[in-house]
Amino acid sequence: MTEIALDTIDRRILAALQEDAHATMEQLSARVGLSPSPCARRVRQLEAAGVIRRYVAVLDQDKVGLPISVFASIKLERQREEELDRFAKAIMRWPEIVECYLMTGQRDYLLRIVVKDLPAYEAFLKRTLTRLEGVASIESSFALGQVKHAQGLPVGE
Missing domain, CATH: 3.30.70.920 (Lrp/AsnC effector binding domain/regulation of amino acid metabolism (RAM) domain)
Structure with missing residues (x-):
């Protein structure tokens, strides 16, 4: 496995997306301190490199009847x-x-x-x-x- 070199901004983007992958690009870019266009470019690069594999909804195990x-x-x-x-x-x-x-x-x-x-x-x-x-x-x-x-x-x- 090849490790991708992630800088501070990449790590902020990843942390923010792990908390809320449903955030708009404007919300994400404001949170990480970038304008929307470069932020979107970085997200696409992280996706293309396989760092971001997919986006999912996290379900409550009890509420879906699987406690x-x-x-x-x-x-x-x-x-x-x-x-x-x-x-x-x-x-x-x-x-x-x-x-x-x-x-x-x-x-x-x-x-x-x-x-x-x-x-x-x-x-x-x-x-x-x-x-x-x-x-x-x-x-x-x-x-x-x-x-x-x-x-x-x-x-x-």
């Missing part, structure tokens, strides 16, 4: 490249899995799964993860509450 977060640690029978790739490809099919990380240590993957309730997680577990070929074990942990969930990255200024 349960489950963290599932997955251990595969073998850690060969083809098994890792097969698992990664398989889990892409299920929207309940909102995050997936390949890990070091005792487990191979850490998944964050969101569901409406415990029976929904049980059904998901039985019809998906337990049926995946090559899965040796699954350990589930239920989040009792969320202390911090940052939407943006600490890009600084």
Whole structure:
């Protein structure tokens, strides 16, 4: 991965967009201390370079009826490249899995799964993860509450 050289203005733009990607160019430019035209040019450059991958709406997990977060640690029978790739490809099919990380240590993957309730997680577990070929074990942990969930990255200024 190539790191892009970001200056102070770029970092201000990124921080501002992470807080409110719906801001107009006039609002954004005023916030970062540029006129609208150069600010828009910088935003386009950040988009073209892949620094800004996309714009999304951040939803309230509880208000959309998915209050349960489950963290599932997955251990595969073998850690060969083809098994890792097969698992990664398989889990892409299920929207309940909102995050997936390949890990070091005792487990191979850490998944964050969101569901409406415990029976929904049980059904998901039985019809998906337990049926995946090559899965040796699954350990589930239920989040009792969320202390911090940052939407943006600490890009600084």
